[in-house]
Amino acid sequence: xxxxxxxxxIASLLRRSTDELVAEADGIRRRLHGExxxxxxxxxxxxxxxxxxxxxxLRRDNGKVVRYSLDEEEILxxxxxxxxxxxxxxxxxGGEDADWSTDRLxxxxxxxxxxxxxxxxxxxxxxxxxxxxxRRLADSGADRYLLRFETAHGARHARLRxxxxxxxxxxxxxxxxxxxxxxxxxxxxxxxxxxDEDRLDNLCLSVDLELDMVGIGPFIANPDTPLAQEPSGSMxxxxxxxxxxxxxxxxxxxxxxxxxGSLAEGGREAMxxxxxxxxxxxxxxxxxxxxxxxxxxxxxxxxxxxxDLDEIEARLLRLGRRADLGRGDSLAYRRRRDGNESAL
Ligand code: SF4
Numbered sequence: 268x269x270x271x272x273x274x275x276x277i278a279s280l281l282r283r284s285t286d287e288l289v290a291e292a293d294g295i296r297r298r299l300h301g302e303x304x305x306x307x308x309x310x311x312x313x314x315x316x317x318x319x320x321x322x323x324x325l326r327r328d329n330g331k332v333v334r335y336s337l338d339e340e341e342i343l344x345x346x347x348x349x350x351x352x353x354x355x356x357x358x359x360x361g362g363e364d365a366d367w368s369t370d371r372l373x374x375x376x377x378x379x380x381x382x383x384x385x386x387x388x389x390x391x392x393x394x395x396x397x398x399x400x401x402r403r404l405a406d407s408g409a410d411r412y413l414l415r416f417e418t419a420h421g422a423r424h425a426r427l428r429x430x431x432x433x434x435x436x437x438x439x440x441x442x443x444x445x446x447x448x449x450x451x452x453x454x455x456x457x458x459x460x461x462x463d464e465d466r467l468d469n470l471c472l473s474v475d476l477e478l479d480m481v482g483i484g485p486f487i488a489n490p491d492t493p494l495a496q497e498p499s500g501s502m503x504x505x506x507x508x509x510x511x512x513x514x515x516x517x518x519x520x521x522x523x524x525x526x527x528g529s530l531a532e533g534g535r536e537a538m539x540x541x542x543x544x545x546x547x548x549x550x551x552x553x554x555x556x557x558x559x560x561x562x563x564x565x566x567x568x569x570x571x572x573x574x575d576l577d578e579i580e581a582r583l584l585r586l587g588r589r590a591d592l593g594r595g596d597s598l599a600y601r602r603r604r605d606g607n608e609s610a611l
Pocket of ligand 1 (some may be wrong): 316317318319320323324325326327361362363394
């Protein structure tokens with residue numbers, strides 16, 4: 268657990284100006300990660316969800332969503348097309364969909380590995396499962412798992428996430444770590460009633476969890492949820508949190524997230540300038556894309572993730588960065604796996 272002294276250090280970090288935070292974070296990113304930006308193919312394979320998180324457009328009670336679940340062949344065809352274009356990391360993300368049992372997911376993971384000759388890293392983002400389920404997914408060949416905690420505030424977590432306790436989510440993150448996954452988590456910036464103390468707690472919990480990947484993004488009010496009238500989070504605060512995370516978890520992979528690009532023009536670029544080193548273009552077939560609306564104005568609907576790679580590469584060059592299509596294992600994970608504390 269983060270000590271009192273460390274907590275005070277993190278609090279003092281947050282008293283610094285945005286320019287100071289960004290400059291230090293960008294320097295760390297350059298030194299440890301260079302100019303490359305890892306490109307991951309994101310496939311949103313099911314928008315069905317049995318959960319009812321208050322902020323989420325895919326929540327069970329939102330009757331306006333046309334529900335879909337891709338079949339195995341559709342998923343594999345999307346992966347193959349992106350693999351042929353050079354991508355070597357895929358993120359399979361979905362709601363908590365009972366039709367996607369762990370057995371079925373294991374078979375999918377094995378099929379992805381066959382179709383990509385075992386050359387691609389596979390990340391799953393499929394919610395809370397048992398430790399045994401995580402073990403079987405890892406044994407099937409999944410490499411990484413994303414499970415965001417969203418807020419470190421216990422009571423708010425339970426309220427926002429339909430009664431699921433923070434303790435249960437942290438147990439799942441522990442199970443993932445013990446299973447040997449490269450583990451990602453993160454939080455939303457600017458949730459309703461968020462305080463300075465909450466932001467500090469979110470950072471402290473991220474440090475405590477020694478995350479290999481940290482994904483954050485601004486809260487964006489979805490009109491079809493109970494939080495429709497709440498103000499959205501700010502880009503400035505999102506940039507500050509990104510920079511703070513890069514300083515506190517220098518070896519973690521940090522994506523410039525779609526939510527930031529949706530909240531503000533240039534939002535993802537601002538995150539890249541503040542220490543982020545990953546982009547996740549959407550490779551979900553276009554016919555399904557507009558039904559995966561966690562929040563409104565999502566910045567990927569009319570784009571084709573594969574064809575957009577040329578545009579992404581050009582945009583990164585304009586920022587002085589370079590698209591890297593490789594596996595991009597987290598430096599934090601590699602260091603832990605190899606037991607080499609002196610490694611980068
Ligand atoms: S946040 Fe995730 S678990 Fe919660 S309703 Fe949305 S898709 Fe389901």
